[in-house]
Amino acid sequence: MKTRVLVTGGCGFLGCYVMKDLINHGYEVVSLDIQPLKRELEWVLGAQRDKIIFEKGGVEDLSYILVILERHKIDKIIHAAAIVDPPLLFNYPVLAYRVNIGGSINIFEACRLMRLSRVVYISSNGVFTTKKYEPINEEHPVLLPNEGPGNGPYSVSKIASEAFGMSYSDSFGFDFISLRPSAVYGFGMQYPMYIKPMVENSVQGIPTKFETGRDFPRDYTYIEDVSSAVVKALQCKTENMRDRIFLIGTGNKLTTPGEVRSIVREIIPGADITVGEGLTEWNKREIKYRGVIDIGRARSQLGYEPKYSVREGIEEYITVFRKYLG
Numbered sequence: 001m002k003t004r005v006l007v008t009g010g011c012g013f014l015g016c017y018v019m020k021d022l023i024n025h026g027y028e029v030v031s032l033d034i035q036p037l038k039r040e041l042e043w044v045l046g047a048q049r050d051k052i053i054f055e056k057g058g059v060e061d062l063s064y065i066l067v068i069l070e071r072h073k074i075d076k077i078i079h080a081a082a083i084v085d086p087p088l089l090f091n092y093p094v095l096a097y098r099v100n101i102g103g104s105i106n107i108f109e110a111c112r113l114m115r116l117s118r119v120v121y122i123s124s125n126g127v128f129t130t131k132k133y134e135p136i137n138e139e140h141p142v143l144l145p146n147e148g149p150g151n152g153p154y155s156v157s158k159i160a161s162e163a164f165g166m167s168y169s170d171s172f173g174f175d176f177i178s179l180r181p182s183a184v185y186g187f188g189m190q191y192p193m194y195i196k197p198m199v200e201n202s203v204q205g206i207p208t209k210f211e212t213g214r215d216f217p218r219d220y221t222y223i224e225d226v227s228s229a230v231v232k233a234l235q236c237k238t239e240n241m242r243d244r245i246f247l248i249g250t251g252n253k254l255t256t257p258g259e260v261r262s263i264v265r266e267i268i269p270g271a272d273i274t275v276g277e278g279l280t281e282w283n284k285r286e287i288k289y290r291g292v293i294d295i296g297r298a299r300s301q302l303g304y305e306p307k308y309s310v311r312e313g314i315e316e317y318i319t320v321f322r323k324y325l326g
Contacts, residue, residue, distance in 0.1 A: 004028040005234065006074045008059050008107065009081030010052070013188050014122065014181075016041040017227040018078055023048045025231055030072045032065070033081065034058040040188045043324055059103030065110045074114075078230060079107045080122040084191060086154040087282055093153035100157030101164075108168040108176075118175040120233045121165050123158045125182040125219070125247060126151035128289040135294035138180075138245050150289040166244060177233045177241075179226075182249035182293055185313065186223030187320040194257040194275070195220060198264050199317050202271035203325070210257065212278040216286075217254035219293050222313030225250075225306040232302045241301045248304065249293040255310045263314050 005022055009015040010031025022029045030053045042049065053072065057064050059081045068074070082100045083089060089096045104121065111119055127142045127149050142149050142159050149155035162178045169176035185195045194213055201208040229248045261273045279287065298304040308316065 002026060002028045003075045004030065004073055005076050005078060006030045006032060006068065006072070007078045007080060008032045008103075009079075009122075010054070011035050011037045011041065012080060012084075013041070013190055014184060014223065014226060014230070015078075015080045016044055016188065017186075017223050018080065018230045019052055020045055020048050021227045021231045022234075023051050025235075029053070030055060030068065030074065032057055032059070032068055038188070040324065044188055058099070059106055060099060062106040062109060065106055066113065069110055069114045069116070074116065076116060076118045076120075076234060077107060077111065078120045078122070078234060079104065082122070082157070084154075086126065086151045089153040089157070096153040096157040100154070101160045104161035105164050108164055111174045112168060112172045116174055118177070118234065119165065120230060121161060121176065121178045122230070123162055123178045123180045123245070124151070124155070125180045125249065125293060126286070126289070127155045127159050127162075127180065130288040131291045135251070135292040136247070137294040138243065138247055138297060150285055152285070162245060169244070175238055176244055178245045179229060179233055180245065180247045181221060181226045181229070182247070183218040183220045184223055184226050185220050186317050187324065189223070193218065193220075195260050195314070198257075198260055198271075198273050199314065200321055202264050202268045202273065203318060203321050207272040207274075209274040211276045212280055213283060214258040214275040214277050215256050216279060216283045217256050217290050219249040219252070220255050220260070220310050220313065221249045221306065222308035222316065224316070225308055228307075229298060229302065229304045232304055236302050243297055243301060246298040246302060246304075247293050247295055248298055249295055250306050250309065251293055251295040252309070253292060254290060260310070260314070263311050264318075267315055267318055
């Protein structure tokens with residue numbers, strides 16, 4: 001009998017790619033999401049869409065989660081549902097509490113009650129305080145006596161969910177794994193991070209202009225690599241793991257929008273892209289915790305190995321977007 005996996009937030013960017021990967025690995029997949037699939041992600045799934053069971057609903061309702069788990073005889077959960085918009089949550093922090101933290105607790109409680117074997121939680125590398133050393137690993141501080149995490153309520157919601165997940169796992173026996181991906185990009189992405197408009201506008205011959213941000217660094221990680229890490233976390237044997245929290249990125253030096261601009265212009269000659277100097281106020285908050293990421297734990301314990309450099313990922317993004325337009 002095939003393992004049946006529930007993907008919360010399955011209609012989101014990462015959730016969609018994860019569901020496609022799961023189908024390709026022989027799993028049965030159920031999606032739980034309050035939103036339907038957007039057109040781009042429908043295209044990503046292609047024929048695989050018909051192999052997925054879609055349930056509409058949010059993670060704020062524990063009773064409904066229990067109904068879904070029982071109805072579909074779920075074995076494991078990938079919990080990706082969340083509000084992934086740090087500036088929005090900075091202005092409306094109660095949403096982080098209700099949806100991101102409350103939703104996670106509901107998932108963990110449902111796992112306790114239904115005796116599920118594993119939950120893979122999608123956290124973020126935005127949980128850290130100001131960079132204290134480099135490369136940054138999973139032991140880097142997320143809370144200090146004089147400083148909280150750099151991404152405000154969004155970061156806090158991820159840390160709190162990790163803490164609850166670890167506590168539930170220790171107390172009630174199901175396996176909990178948290179992944180902290182960095183700057184996930186590719187076709188179907190929603191949060192632009194400079195790279196989306198650069199790629200998609202350039203393919204269509206549309207000029208792109210940013211007033212600021214040229215030197216803002218990120219470990220841009222291609223969506224296929226992150227999706228692969230999620231599936232490996234679902235599959236890995238417990239006896240092979242010493243840890244439960246893993247950073248997911250390229251592990252290479254950080255890339256700035258100015259460098260992304262150069263790569264796009266090399267691949268698409270004549271691409272009209274302007275990126276000004278300076279940082280937005282939000283960039284100034286984020287840049288404090290940005291640093292090279294140590295992915296050694298994910299490599300040794302999960303078997304994760306990124307396949308795409310930034311250039312290779314951008315090339316693939318361009319190729320996929322052109323196919324979509326065609």
